[in-house]
Amino acid sequence: MKVLVTDPISDAGLARLRDAGYEVVTDYDVDTEGVIEQIEDVNGLLVRGTEITREVFEAAPNLQIVSRAGIGVDNIDIPAATDHGVIVANAPRGNVRAAAELTIGLAFTVASQVPQAHQRLIEGEWAKDDITRSELGGMTVGIVGLGRLGQEVGWRFDNLGLDVVAYDPYLGEDRADQMDVELLELDELLETVDLLSVQARLTEETRGLIGEAEIERFEGDFVIHTSRGGIIDEPALAEAVESGRIKGAGVDVYSEEPPADDHPFMDVENIITTPHLGAKTRNAQVNVAVTAADQVVNALNGELVKNA
Ligand code: MLT
Numbered sequence: 001m002k003v004l005v006t007d008p009i010s011d012a013g014l015a016r017l018r019d020a021g022y023e024v025v026t027d028y029d030v031d032t033e034g035v036i037e038q039i040e041d042v043n044g045l046l047v048r049g050t051e052i053t054r055e056v057f058e059a060a061p062n063l064q065i066v067s068r069a070g071i072g073v074d075n076i077d078i079p080a081a082t083d084h085g086v087i088v089a090n091a092p093r094g095n096v097r098a099a100a101e102l103t104i105g106l107a108f109t110v111a112s113q114v115p116q117a118h119q120r121l122i123e124g125e126w127a128k129d130d131i132t133r134s135e136l137g138g139m140t141v142g143i144v145g146l147g148r149l150g151q152e153v154g155w156r157f158d159n160l161g162l163d164v165v166a167y168d169p170y171l172g173e174d175r176a177d178q179m180d181v182e183l184l185e186l187d188e189l190l191e192t193v194d195l196l197s198v199q200a201r202l203t204e205e206t207r208g209l210i211g212e213a214e215i216e217r218f219e220g221d222f223v224i225h226t227s228r229g230g231i232i233d234e235p236a237l238a239e240a241v242e243s244g245r246i247k248g249a250g251v252d253v254y255s256e257e258p259p260a261d262d263h264p265f266m267d268v269e270n271i272i273t274t275p276h277l278g279a280k281t282r283n284a285q286v287n288v289a290v291t292a293a294d295q296v297v298n299a300l301n302g303e304l305v306k307n308a
Contacts, residue, residue, distance in 0.1 A: 001021075001022045001023070001043045001044065001300050002022065002023045002025065002041055002042050002043055002044075003017050003022045003023070003024050003025070003042070003043065003044040003045070003046060003296055003300075004025050004027065004035070004038065004039070004042045004044070004045050004046070005017075005024065005025070005026045005027070005028075005046045005047075006027060006028065006030050006035060006045070006046070006047045006048075006050040007028060007046075007047055007048035007049055007050055007069070008028050008048075009046065009048065009069045009285070009288075009289040009292070009293075010285045010286045010288075010289035010290070011289075012286045012289055012290050013046070013069065013286075013288075013289025013290050013292060013293040014026070014289075014293070016289075016290055016293035016294060016297065017044075017046075017293050017296060017297065020297045020300075020301075022043075022044070022296075022300070025038075025042075030050065031050070031051075032050065032051045032052070032053055032055070032056065035050060035052070035056050036055055036056055036059045039056055039059050039060040039063065040059060040060065040061065040062070041062055042060065042062060042063055043062050043063065043064055043065075043300055044063070044064060044065050044067065044296040044299065044300055045060075045063060045065070045066045045067070046066075046067050046068075046069065046292055046293065046296055047066060047067070047068055047069070047075070047076070048068065048069050048070055049075060049257075050075065051075050052066055052075060052076045052077060052081075053077050053080070054077050054080035054083075056077075056080075057077070057080045057081060057083070057084040057086060058080075058084070060084070060086070063084070063086050064086060064087065064299050064300060065086065065087040065088075065089060065295065065296055065299035065300070065305065066081060066086060066087070066088050066089070067088075067089040067090070067091075067292040067293070067295040067296045067299075068088075068089070068090045068091065068292060069091055069285075069288040069289050069291075069292040070090065070091060070095060070279055070288055070292075071090055071091070071092055071095065071096070071148075071149070071201070072090075072201055072202060072227075072228055073088055073090050074201070074202045074203075074228060076088050087299050087305050089292070089295035089296075089299070089305050089307055090292070090295075090307055091287065091288035091289075091291035091292045091295070092148065092291075092307055093148065093287070093291070094284055094286075094287025094288040094290075094291050095278065095279035095281075095284035095285075095287065095288050096148050096149050096152050097152065097283075097284070098278060098279055098280070098281040098283065098284035099149050099152075099226055099227075099278035099279060099284075100149060100152035100153045100156055101156075101281075102226055102252060102274070102277060102278045103149075103153045103156075103197060103199070103224055103226045103278075104153065104156050104157070104160070106224050106226065106250030106251075106252065106272065106274070107136060107141075107157075107195060107197065107222065107224050107250060108136060109250060109272055110222050110224065110247075110248040110249065110250040110270070110272050111133065111134040111135070111136050111195075111221075111222055111248070112133045112134070113131055113133055113248070113270075115272055116131070116269060116270070117131050134221065134222075134247070136157075136160060136161075136162055136195065137160060137161035137162065138161060138162070139162050139163070139193075139194035139195050140162065140163040140164075140165060140192060140193045140194050140195070141154075141157045141162045141163070141164055141165070141193060141194070141195040141196075141197055142165050142166065142167065142184070142189040142190070142192065142193030142195070142196050142197065142220075143157075143164065143165075143166040143167075143168075143181075143197050143198075143199055144166070144167050144168075144186070144189070144196065144197070144198045144199065144200050144209070144210070144231075145166075145167075145168055145198065145199040145200025145201065145206070145227060146166040146168040146171050146176070146179075146181065146183075146199070147168070147199070147200070147201065149199045149226075149227060150166065150168065150197075150199035150200070151179060153197055153199055154166065154179065154181055155179075157197075158180070158181075162195070164180075164181050164182075165181065165182045165183070165184050165189060165192065165193060166181050166182070166183055166184070166189070167183070167184055167185065167186045167189045168183065168200075171183065186209070186214065187214075187217060190214055190217045190218045190219070190220075191217060191218075191219050192219075193220050194220040194221050194222065195220055195221065195222045195223075195224065196210075196218060196220055196222070196223045196224070197223075197224045197225075197226075198210060198223070198224065198225040198226070198227055198231055198232060199226065199227045200227055200228075200231055201227060201228060202227070202228035202229070202230050202231060206228075206230075206231050207230050207231065208230070208231070208233065209231050209232075210231055210232040210233065210237075211233045211236065212233050212236040214233075215232075215233060215236040215237055215240050215246075216236075216240075218240075218246065220246075221246065221247040221248070222246070222247060222248050222249065222250075223237060223241075223246060223248075223249040223250075223251075224249070224250045224251075225249070225250070225251045225252065225253060226250075226251075226252045226253060226278050227253060227278075228253050229253040229254040229255040229256070229257065230255045232251075234254070234255060234263070234264055234265060235264045237249055237251075237265075237271075238264035238265050238268050238271065239264070241268050241270050241271050242267075242268045247270065248270040248271070248272070249265075249270070249271045249272070250271075250272045250273075250274075251265060251271060251272070251273050251274075252273075252274045252275075252276055252277055252278050253276055253278070254276075257275075257276055258275065
Protein backbone atom coordinates (compact mmCIF):
# COMPACT_ATOMS: atom_id res chain seq x y z
CA MET A 1 0.00 0.00 0.00
CA LYS A 2 1.23 3.49 -0.81
CA VAL A 3 0.44 6.65 1.12
CA LEU A 4 1.19 10.12 -0.25
CA VAL A 5 1.61 12.94 2.29
CA THR A 6 1.37 16.36 0.62
CA ASP A 7 1.90 18.75 3.53
CA PRO A 8 4.34 18.76 6.45
CA ILE A 9 3.00 16.78 9.39
CA SER A 10 4.59 15.72 12.66
CA ASP A 11 7.00 12.76 12.50
CA ALA A 12 4.71 10.91 14.91
CA GLY A 13 2.09 10.65 12.15
CA LEU A 14 4.61 9.50 9.55
CA ALA A 15 5.90 6.87 11.98
CA ARG A 16 2.35 5.54 12.39
CA LEU A 17 2.10 5.00 8.63
CA ARG A 18 5.55 3.42 8.31
CA ASP A 19 4.89 1.14 11.29
CA ALA A 20 1.80 -0.09 9.50
CA GLY A 21 4.07 -1.26 6.68
CA TYR A 22 3.09 1.26 4.00
CA GLU A 23 5.32 2.90 1.47
CA VAL A 24 5.17 6.54 2.61
CA VAL A 25 5.95 9.25 0.04
CA THR A 26 6.26 12.82 1.33
CA ASP A 27 6.06 15.59 -1.25
CA TYR A 28 5.53 18.84 0.61
CA ASP A 29 5.98 21.19 -2.33
CA VAL A 30 3.33 19.57 -4.45
CA ASP A 31 0.25 21.43 -5.74
CA THR A 32 -2.97 19.92 -7.04
CA GLU A 33 -1.47 19.27 -10.50
CA GLY A 34 1.47 17.51 -8.89
CA VAL A 35 -0.88 15.32 -6.86
CA ILE A 36 -2.74 14.36 -10.03
CA GLU A 37 0.54 13.36 -11.69
CA GLN A 38 1.44 10.86 -8.98
CA ILE A 39 -1.91 9.70 -7.62
CA GLU A 40 -2.54 6.69 -9.88
CA ASP A 41 -1.01 4.03 -7.62
CA VAL A 42 -1.68 5.83 -4.32
CA ASN A 43 -4.03 4.14 -1.82
CA GLY A 44 -4.09 6.77 0.91
CA LEU A 45 -3.63 10.52 0.77
CA LEU A 46 -2.80 12.60 3.86
CA VAL A 47 -3.12 16.38 3.47
CA ARG A 48 -3.40 19.69 5.30
CA GLY A 49 -3.81 22.62 2.90
CA THR A 50 -3.44 21.02 -0.53
CA GLU A 51 -6.58 21.43 -2.66
CA ILE A 52 -7.98 18.01 -3.53
CA THR A 53 -10.26 18.57 -6.50
CA ARG A 54 -12.51 16.33 -8.58
CA GLU A 55 -9.65 15.90 -11.08
CA VAL A 56 -7.57 14.25 -8.34
CA PHE A 57 -10.28 11.66 -7.71
CA GLU A 58 -10.71 11.07 -11.45
CA ALA A 59 -7.01 10.22 -11.72
CA ALA A 60 -6.97 7.97 -8.64
CA PRO A 61 -8.34 4.47 -9.32
CA ASN A 62 -6.68 3.00 -6.21
CA LEU A 63 -7.40 5.76 -3.72
CA GLN A 64 -9.39 4.67 -0.66
CA ILE A 65 -9.06 7.61 1.73
CA VAL A 66 -8.14 11.28 1.92
CA SER A 67 -7.34 12.17 5.52
CA ARG A 68 -6.80 15.74 6.69
CA ALA A 69 -4.51 16.59 9.60
CA GLY A 70 -6.90 19.22 10.92
CA ILE A 71 -10.59 19.91 11.39
CA GLY A 72 -11.82 21.68 8.25
CA VAL A 73 -12.17 19.62 5.07
CA ASP A 74 -13.11 22.60 2.87
CA ASN A 75 -10.05 21.98 0.66
CA ILE A 76 -11.39 18.56 -0.34
CA ASP A 77 -14.15 18.12 -2.93
CA ILE A 78 -16.38 15.88 -0.84
CA PRO A 79 -19.11 15.26 -3.47
CA ALA A 80 -16.35 14.14 -5.87
CA ALA A 81 -14.90 11.85 -3.18
CA THR A 82 -18.35 10.36 -2.64
CA ASP A 83 -18.85 9.84 -6.38
CA HIS A 84 -15.58 7.90 -6.48
CA GLY A 85 -16.23 5.94 -3.28
CA VAL A 86 -13.31 7.55 -1.44
CA ILE A 87 -13.55 8.17 2.32
CA VAL A 88 -12.82 11.70 3.56
CA ALA A 89 -11.61 11.84 7.15
CA ASN A 90 -10.29 14.53 9.47
CA ALA A 91 -8.73 14.99 12.89
CA PRO A 92 -11.58 16.73 14.67
CA ARG A 93 -10.28 17.17 18.22
CA GLY A 94 -6.50 17.35 18.43
CA ASN A 95 -6.06 21.06 17.76
CA VAL A 96 -9.21 22.46 19.37
CA ARG A 97 -7.53 23.54 22.60
CA ALA A 98 -4.73 25.22 20.66
CA ALA A 99 -7.22 27.14 18.51
CA ALA A 100 -9.35 28.10 21.52
CA GLU A 101 -6.28 29.42 23.34
CA LEU A 102 -5.26 31.53 20.33
CA THR A 103 -8.81 32.91 20.15
CA ILE A 104 -8.73 34.01 23.79
CA GLY A 105 -5.18 35.31 23.35
CA LEU A 106 -6.20 37.42 20.38
CA ALA A 107 -9.20 38.79 22.27
CA PHE A 108 -6.98 39.99 25.13
CA THR A 109 -4.35 41.22 22.69
CA VAL A 110 -6.82 43.33 20.77
CA ALA A 111 -8.66 44.69 23.82
CA SER A 112 -5.43 45.49 25.66
CA GLN A 113 -3.64 47.04 22.66
CA VAL A 114 -0.42 45.27 23.63
CA PRO A 115 1.05 45.16 20.09
CA GLN A 116 0.41 48.87 19.52
CA ALA A 117 1.82 49.81 22.94
CA HIS A 118 4.89 47.62 22.37
CA GLN A 119 5.50 49.11 18.93
CA ARG A 120 5.27 52.65 20.21
CA LEU A 121 7.56 51.91 23.14
CA ILE A 122 10.29 50.33 21.01
CA GLU A 123 10.01 53.34 18.73
CA GLY A 124 10.85 55.52 21.74
CA GLU A 125 7.35 56.73 22.65
CA TRP A 126 5.99 56.49 26.23
CA ALA A 127 2.30 56.34 25.25
CA LYS A 128 0.89 55.85 28.74
CA ASP A 129 -1.42 58.86 28.59
CA ASP A 130 -2.61 58.02 25.11
CA ILE A 131 -3.58 54.36 25.50
CA THR A 132 -6.65 53.18 27.39
CA ARG A 133 -7.11 49.42 27.46
CA SER A 134 -10.49 47.66 27.50
CA GLU A 135 -11.38 44.94 30.02
CA LEU A 136 -12.98 41.78 28.66
CA GLY A 137 -14.48 40.78 32.01
CA GLY A 138 -18.07 42.01 32.16
CA MET A 139 -18.44 42.13 28.37
CA THR A 140 -20.87 40.02 26.39
CA VAL A 141 -19.26 37.81 23.77
CA GLY A 142 -21.28 36.51 20.83
CA ILE A 143 -19.94 33.29 19.37
CA VAL A 144 -20.90 32.49 15.79
CA GLY A 145 -20.71 28.71 15.42
CA LEU A 146 -20.99 26.72 18.64
CA GLY A 147 -19.32 23.53 17.43
CA ARG A 148 -16.37 21.94 19.18
CA LEU A 149 -14.15 25.04 18.86
CA GLY A 150 -16.98 27.47 19.66
CA GLN A 151 -17.81 25.49 22.80
CA GLU A 152 -14.19 25.48 23.99
CA VAL A 153 -13.98 29.21 23.36
CA GLY A 154 -17.31 29.84 25.09
CA TRP A 155 -16.27 27.87 28.17
CA ARG A 156 -13.07 29.88 28.46
CA PHE A 157 -14.80 33.25 28.02
CA ASP A 158 -17.43 32.24 30.57
CA ASN A 159 -14.72 31.43 33.10
CA LEU A 160 -13.08 34.78 32.42
CA GLY A 161 -16.21 36.61 33.49
CA LEU A 162 -17.88 37.36 30.16
CA ASP A 163 -21.52 36.66 29.39
CA VAL A 164 -21.71 34.22 26.49
CA VAL A 165 -24.41 34.20 23.81
CA ALA A 166 -24.23 32.38 20.48
CA TYR A 167 -25.66 32.01 17.01
CA ASP A 168 -25.77 28.44 15.75
CA PRO A 169 -28.81 27.28 13.76
CA TYR A 170 -27.70 23.65 14.15
CA LEU A 171 -27.49 23.59 17.93
CA GLY A 172 -30.53 22.51 19.98
CA GLU A 173 -31.82 24.62 22.89
CA ASP A 174 -31.17 21.69 25.26
CA ARG A 175 -27.48 21.59 24.51
CA ALA A 176 -27.26 25.40 24.74
CA ASP A 177 -29.00 25.26 28.14
CA GLN A 178 -26.54 22.61 29.34
CA MET A 179 -23.73 24.95 28.38
CA ASP A 180 -25.54 27.90 29.93
CA VAL A 181 -25.34 29.79 26.64
CA GLU A 182 -28.24 31.81 25.27
CA LEU A 183 -28.89 31.22 21.57
CA LEU A 184 -29.80 34.33 19.56
CA GLU A 185 -30.61 35.07 15.95
CA LEU A 186 -27.61 36.52 14.14
CA ASP A 187 -29.04 40.04 13.80
CA GLU A 188 -29.92 40.21 17.48
CA LEU A 189 -26.50 38.93 18.44
CA LEU A 190 -24.79 41.55 16.29
CA GLU A 191 -26.82 44.30 17.92
CA THR A 192 -26.21 43.03 21.46
CA VAL A 193 -22.66 41.85 21.98
CA ASP A 194 -19.44 43.74 22.76
CA LEU A 195 -17.15 41.11 21.27
CA LEU A 196 -17.94 39.03 18.21
CA SER A 197 -16.02 35.75 18.01
CA VAL A 198 -16.38 33.80 14.78
CA GLN A 199 -15.79 30.08 15.18
CA ALA A 200 -18.01 28.61 12.44
CA ARG A 201 -16.75 26.12 9.87
CA LEU A 202 -16.66 27.30 6.25
CA THR A 203 -19.61 25.77 4.39
CA GLU A 204 -21.94 26.97 1.66
CA GLU A 205 -24.18 28.37 4.46
CA THR A 206 -21.42 30.23 6.29
CA ARG A 207 -19.51 31.60 3.30
CA GLY A 208 -20.02 35.38 3.50
CA LEU A 209 -22.23 35.02 6.60
CA ILE A 210 -20.75 38.16 8.19
CA GLY A 211 -21.04 40.40 5.15
CA GLU A 212 -21.08 44.16 4.73
CA ALA A 213 -24.61 44.46 6.14
CA GLU A 214 -23.75 42.36 9.20
CA ILE A 215 -20.59 44.39 9.88
CA GLU A 216 -22.75 47.50 9.60
CA ARG A 217 -25.25 46.04 12.08
CA PHE A 218 -22.58 45.07 14.62
CA GLU A 219 -22.70 47.52 17.50
CA GLY A 220 -19.86 46.13 19.60
CA ASP A 221 -16.20 46.99 19.90
CA PHE A 222 -14.15 43.96 18.89
CA VAL A 223 -14.16 41.13 16.34
CA ILE A 224 -12.09 37.93 16.56
CA HIS A 225 -11.92 35.43 13.71
CA THR A 226 -10.00 32.18 14.07
CA SER A 227 -11.94 29.49 12.20
CA ARG A 228 -11.85 29.86 8.41
CA GLY A 229 -11.45 32.71 5.97
CA GLY A 230 -14.36 33.46 3.68
CA ILE A 231 -16.93 33.91 6.46
CA ILE A 232 -16.28 37.62 7.14
CA ASP A 233 -16.27 40.37 4.51
CA GLU A 234 -12.66 41.47 4.85
CA PRO A 235 -12.82 44.92 3.15
CA ALA A 236 -15.92 45.81 5.21
CA LEU A 237 -14.24 44.81 8.48
CA ALA A 238 -11.06 46.69 7.57
CA GLU A 239 -13.08 49.79 6.77
CA ALA A 240 -15.08 49.62 10.01
CA VAL A 241 -11.92 49.28 12.13
CA GLU A 242 -10.01 51.92 10.20
CA SER A 243 -12.83 54.40 10.68
CA GLY A 244 -12.87 53.64 14.43
CA ARG A 245 -16.49 52.42 14.40
CA ILE A 246 -15.16 49.03 15.51
CA LYS A 247 -12.27 49.45 17.97
CA GLY A 248 -10.23 46.45 16.95
CA ALA A 249 -10.09 43.01 15.39
CA GLY A 250 -7.93 39.94 15.77
CA VAL A 251 -7.73 37.70 12.72
CA ASP A 252 -5.89 34.42 12.12
CA VAL A 253 -7.59 33.22 8.91
CA TYR A 254 -8.13 34.80 5.49
CA SER A 255 -10.23 34.20 2.39
CA GLU A 256 -6.97 33.62 0.55
CA GLU A 257 -3.89 32.34 2.33
CA PRO A 258 -1.37 33.80 2.49
CA PRO A 259 -3.16 37.13 2.04
CA ALA A 260 -1.80 39.49 -0.61
CA ASP A 261 0.60 42.25 0.49
CA ASP A 262 -2.09 44.83 -0.26
CA HIS A 263 -4.81 42.93 1.66
CA PRO A 264 -7.06 45.52 3.37
CA PHE A 265 -6.14 44.30 6.89
CA MET A 266 -2.45 44.91 6.48
CA ASP A 267 -2.50 48.70 6.88
CA VAL A 268 -4.98 48.95 9.73
CA GLU A 269 -3.21 49.51 13.03
CA ASN A 270 -5.98 48.07 15.17
CA ILE A 271 -6.38 44.83 13.24
CA ILE A 272 -3.96 42.35 14.77
CA THR A 273 -3.16 39.58 12.32
CA THR A 274 -1.49 36.19 12.68
CA PRO A 275 -0.66 33.70 9.90
CA HIS A 276 -3.23 30.90 10.56
CA LEU A 277 -1.52 29.80 13.75
CA GLY A 278 -4.59 28.34 15.49
CA ALA A 279 -3.34 24.77 15.27
CA LYS A 280 0.35 25.55 15.46
CA THR A 281 1.34 24.21 18.82
CA ARG A 282 3.62 21.21 19.14
CA ASN A 283 0.95 19.17 20.96
CA ALA A 284 -1.75 19.96 18.44
CA GLN A 285 0.49 19.09 15.51
CA VAL A 286 1.36 15.71 17.01
CA ASN A 287 -2.30 15.05 17.87
CA VAL A 288 -3.69 15.80 14.43
CA ALA A 289 -0.90 13.99 12.57
CA VAL A 290 -1.41 10.83 14.61
CA THR A 291 -5.20 10.96 14.25
CA ALA A 292 -5.05 11.59 10.51
CA ALA A 293 -2.54 8.75 10.07
CA ASP A 294 -4.68 6.41 12.17
CA GLN A 295 -7.64 7.21 9.92
CA VAL A 296 -5.56 6.15 6.90
CA VAL A 297 -4.45 2.95 8.63
CA ASN A 298 -8.03 2.10 9.60
CA ALA A 299 -9.33 2.69 6.09
CA LEU A 300 -6.59 0.68 4.39
CA ASN A 301 -7.09 -2.16 6.91
CA GLY A 302 -10.82 -2.18 6.22
CA GLU A 303 -11.59 -0.97 9.74
CA LEU A 304 -14.01 1.71 10.87
CA VAL A 305 -13.08 5.34 10.13
CA LYS A 306 -14.80 7.73 12.54
CA ASN A 307 -14.78 11.50 12.33
CA ALA A 308 -16.45 12.07 15.69
C1 MLT B 1 -7.99 23.10 11.00
O1 MLT B 1 -8.75 23.02 10.04
O2 MLT B 1 -7.96 22.22 11.87
C2 MLT B 1 -7.07 24.25 11.18
O3 MLT B 1 -7.40 25.34 10.43
C3 MLT B 1 -5.67 23.79 11.10
C4 MLT B 1 -4.86 24.13 9.92
O4 MLT B 1 -5.32 24.08 8.80
O5 MLT B 1 -3.69 24.46 10.11
